[in-house]
Amino acid sequence: MGMRLATIGYESATLAEVIAKLRAAGVAVVIDVRAVAASRRAGFSKTMLRASLEEAGIGYEHLRGLGTPKPGREAARKGRIDEMEEIFAAHMATPEAQDALALATQIASERPAALLCYEACAAGCHRRIVAGLIRDATGCDVTDL
Template sequence: MIGIGYEGLSGDQLVASLKAEGIEVLVDVRLTPLSRKPGLSKRALSAALTAAGIRYVHDRRLGNPKENRSAYADAASEDGVAARARYRELISGGEGADAVRELAALAEEHAVAVLCFEADQTHCHREQVIAAVKEVVTSVLV
């Protein structure tokens, strides 16, 4: 499983990158899968991926709430640490935990990429999604 951000990419560049990585399923973890960039909103992206032989899945349960985003990018700040803790809590229980387990199961059978906006994964919640999936896989193996 890899993480990918579309910041600085066109829709065609994103699809080409996913094809080059051998990705079979793209899981979009944006809360609201909209973009001002042509080809990167849910409907257009899904169509482009389908045409390229890549399955598109949007899972809003793994989205980072709007009110939690502004501080998230600065992991070293007090607000950033708090934003990451809030998101970790969100995906540790209820629907968020269900979504993580489902993503782990999907990743066991397919080459999966997790998508959000930020190019630098350390500034994006998808980093925590991928870490949570790895924890689920590790706990199953132990």
């Protein structure tokens, strides 16, 4: 079987549900693509999330460079997905984003990975764009969990 990449959003799920989905999908490492790895949702801030994933046998990598800049997050919250995508595309042209994308691609090439962000629906989230860039570089299959 070829390389696989998953994406997952935790907006409407508990930490236990997210971990169960990741394990069922055979994910070995979560790549957190949030610009700010803090959350009002219990268990999803960086330190607690890393510990919970590691306890479940899943690695964790936070790549802030793949997060959406604040204006893009604000546009997405207001449902202005086209605007978020324009802001994110400009961000992806930066050296920080390109370095993070290269690292994410390398990680995903080595073991089954999942891109994690907040939004439940990948269609309105920048993780879909990141997954597409990794797919273009590697030819991997992408699944939204």
